[in-house]
Amino acid sequence: MDLFNIPLPAILSQLVVGLINGSFYALLSLGLAIIFGLLNIINFAHGAQYMLGAFAAWFGLQYLGINYWVALLVAPLAVGAFGMLLERTMLSRLYREDHLYGLLLTFGLALIIEGLFVQGFGVSGNPYATPEALRGPVNLGFMMLPKYRLWVIVVSVVVCIACWLVIERTKLGAYLRAGTENPRLLQAFGVNVPLMITLTYGFGVALAALAGVLAAPIFQVSPKMGSDLIIVVFAVVVIGGMGSILGSIVTGLGLGVIEGATKVVWPEASNTVIFVIMAIVLLVRPAGLFGKEK
Amino acid sequence: MTSAFQPDFEQLHVEDLHAFYGESHILHGIDLRVNRGELVTLLGRNGAGKTTTLRAILGLTGRRTGRISLNGRDIIGWPTHRIAHLGVGYCPEERGIFASLSVEENLLLPPAVRSGGMGVEEIYAMFPNLAERRRSQGTRLSGGEQQMLAMARILRTGANLLLLDEITEGLAPVIVQKLGEVLTALKAKGYTVILVEQNFRFAAPLADRHYVIEHGRVVDEIARAALPGKMDALHTRLGV
Numbered sequence: 001m002d003l004f005n006i007p008l009p010a011i012l013s014q015l016v017v018g019l020i021n022g023s024f025y026a027l028l029s030l031g032l033a034i035i036f037g038l039l040n041i042i043n044f045a046h047g048a049q050y051m052l053g054a055f056a057a058w059f060g061l062q063y064l065g066i067n068y069w070v071a072l073l074v075a076p077l078a079v080g081a082f083g084m085l086l087e088r089t090m091l092s093r094l095y096r097e098d099h100l101y102g103l104l105l106t107f108g109l110a111l112i113i114e115g116l117f118v119q120g121f122g123v124s125g126n127p128y129a130t131p132e133a134l135r136g137p138v139n140l141g142f143m144m145l146p147k148y149r150l151w152v153i154v155v156s157v158v159v160c161i162a163c164w165l166v167i168e169r170t171k172l173g174a175y176l177r178a179g180t181e182n183p184r185l186l187q188a189f190g191v192n193v194p195l196m197i198t199l200t201y202g203f204g205v206a207l208a209a210l211a212g213v214l215a216a217p218i219f220q221v222s223p224k225m226g227s228d229l230i231i232v233v234f235a236v237v238v239i240g241g242m243g244s245i246l247g248s249i250v251t252g253l254g255l256g257v258i259e260g261a262t263k264v265v266w267p268e269a270s271n272t273v274i275f276v277i278m279a280i281v282l283l284v285r286p287a288g289l290f291g292k293e294k
Numbered sequence: 295m296t297s298a299f300q301p302d303f304e305q306l307h308v309e310d311l312h313a314f315y316g317e318s319h320i321l322h323g324i325d326l327r328v329n330r331g332e333l334v335t336l337l338g339r340n341g342a343g344k345t346t347t348l349r350a351i352l353g354l355t356g357r358r359t360g361r362i363s364l365n366g367r368d369i370i371g372w373p374t375h376r377i378a379h380l381g382v383g384y385c386p387e388e389r390g391i392f393a394s395l396s397v398e399e400n401l402l403l404p405p406a407v408r409s410g411g412m413g414v415e416e417i418y419a420m421f422p423n424l425a426e427r428r429r430s431q432g433t434r435l436s437g438g439e440q441q442m443l444a445m446a447r448i449l450r451t452g453a454n455l456l457l458l459d460e461i462t463e464g465l466a467p468v469i470v471q472k473l474g475e476v477l478t479a480l481k482a483k484g485y486t487v488i489l490v491e492q493n494f495r496f497a498a499p500l501a502d503r504h505y506v507i508e509h510g511r512v513v514d515e516i517a518r519a520a521l522p523g524k525m526d527a528l529h530t531r532l533g534v
Binding site: 171174175177178180181182184185186187188189190191192193194 | 352354373374375378379384386390392393394395399402403404405407448451
């Protein structure tokens, strides 16, 4: 069976490649959505924090003998802790101000962090070896897929579903949802909302760092890796609906696939298709596919 | 609640409380005392500062000065969540039911602030409508049911000082009557209640004392026994 005279296996393999990109979109936009929901801050430092995750893994392997599996846990914790420090010392002063201030501050932080890393490590990027256990291909029937890429898809989907379940089905998630709606009232009930905000920001940042560690063996570990990706991720967030958890997951994965499909049909458009979709969604549903009008 | 063995315990004492929203000076020196087990109302016209008084006690306004003593502790500089853990339950004027939570999640949301709160079954027995609709989205309830839920969720936490803001506003008479029964039951259990109320006919038979607030100050304090002689003055004050 051919579509537009393109063999089916070629289509399927592009869709799988799209799903890998989608895995990163989903993890990153999920973190952005959680942060925006509770803090009302558009975290422009998210791309830099993703890059920090990749660098933490690379630095750990290079200098401290920390292998991939340990980095998968330690790098998000370290970068998340750094995020909490930023929240306590800087972001927390901006909650009474307009959203724009948070955006400007995090954008500035992103530029500073990236600048420092360009200064220290150059722009060319460093390779990160795929862990032993995940080397080699898997045969999916229609294509040979590197094992590591399959692993990225599985981890991303599992982490996203786990986050969604925690937010929608547990007491902790109920606090998060209530805090997103009315933090002052939640605090009047005796919940330590300032602490919750710090931890939530740290968690969102840790998700970005986790995506960074996952990305390290696929892409070059370079200071600019985050800023390349984050523009697309913001388009994903806008399409899904600012602050919508489910929206960020579904549109993240979905847009990756659509991007892959576009590569088959009209390769030249694959870099712009997400922005075209964003423009259409903004015209038809300004709050995003899963967003609620405020 | 006064007896030889349990003399009046002063649960809340507010002295010369000033509160601000940004640059606006809203409270100009509020003075109140509420003893344990008392039901006290704050009466006054719209904009007199009744709601702000409740919010200021919880630290939900902007800058505050003066003294607020709760269970003998000076809490004016405390963060809001710590004040709640001294046993304060707050029912805001807009009810504050969370749309992204189900009825039961709303009910179970506030953490316990003291031991001895009502059990969930006891609460469902008091408000059977909530039990029937426990899986519904919180804001899908009728106005009256949302008010019941807003009351019910602070009874679960063990709070023994309830700050209730305009709980009868916009509700049908039959629901207002039900709320009156609930308040009577709570009083019998020894809860301390501060009730902000426009509906004087609802508040009068329930309350031990009334504070009349005007322009951010307490301008009169009327004990229940003195009420009949003060009705004319009160009507003038409240403009009803």
